[in-house]
Amino acid sequence: MSFGRILSEVADREKRVIVYAPDDSGGELADVLATRNLTVDQRRLPALSSEAFVVVRDDGEFQGALSLEDLLEFLTPPIRRPEELDSLARKHRVVYELLDDTVFVSLDRRQLLATSRELEDRAWRTGRGRLHVGFQRADAFAAQTAVYRELATTDIDIHLYVPGGVSGDPLADTPVTVHTENGDRGRYWFILFDDGERGAQNCALIARETEGGRYRGLWTYDADLVAEAFDAVE
Known part of the structure; x- marks a missing residue:
């Protein structure tokens, strides 16, 4: 198994996102999600109803719901200072869980840095x-030591x-193992x-840079898929 094979397998799966809104705001989400293996449908709410929200289904089964505003904020975020990324990750944790196993x-x-956090x-x-x-460049490693x-x-x-490899390993005095080949x-x-127990906390992010600083990949909380990713590395 390789990372490329894992991405190809996940790309064959599809989730369904249903937007409930009093207007046509679901069209904006459809445009944003056009590059994912997701089907986006819209259901019209009465004009006096509460804010628009999104329901995620996988093979017809309900997976969860969140506000359309929160989902769009993650998918099209403004430029944020590095110190803001931790709070961004916590706020959007539900986004990661609902959209796992969908190729972006x-x-x-x-x-990706927010997802990494x-x-x-x-x-x-x-x-x-x-x-x-895994870091694609030594400077990316240095920034996260x-x-x-x-x-x-x-x-x-x-x-x-x-x-x-790196020059003058800044983690040489820790039990961290650095691989260069x-x-x-x-x-x-x-x-x-891998949480080392039942896999309830297992997770993975795999991404490859394409062009213009954009990435293709996935994140997952599926224990079997995480195990496949470890096999690809080890």
Whole structure:
């Protein structure tokens, strides 16, 4: 199994998003989600009803609901300072859970960094298991060393993959293992977490840069899919 194969398999699945709104605002969401394997339908609400909301169904089964405003805020966010990303990830946690296992083809680095924070926070709160993280460039690794120095204080077995290695490893005094021979893995931004127990906290992000700073990939909380991603790395 490879990362490319995992992305192809997930691309064959489809979820259904139903927008309930008193106007045609569902059309905006359809445009934003046009690059995902999602079907977007709209149901008209009475004009005096409450704010528009979105329902997500997978194989006909109800998965959850959230406000249209929150979903659009995540999918088309304004430029945010780095210190705001942690609060963004917490606020949009429901978005990650509802849209997992859907392939995206046009997210930018800000959105992926916010998603990464959600997965790293899940690992931090669990405090055990294994965490494998791949960086496409050494400068991306250098910018995140403080995050992984903090995670290294837990009982998590942490492996970081940096193409070409790093000069003067800033994590050399921690139990973190840095890998420099990455092969095909070096083309992907990935975060894989296994909680070491029943898999309730397992999660993964796999993304590959396409052009113009945009990325194609997925995030998932499916334990079997996370296991496949670990097999692709190990």
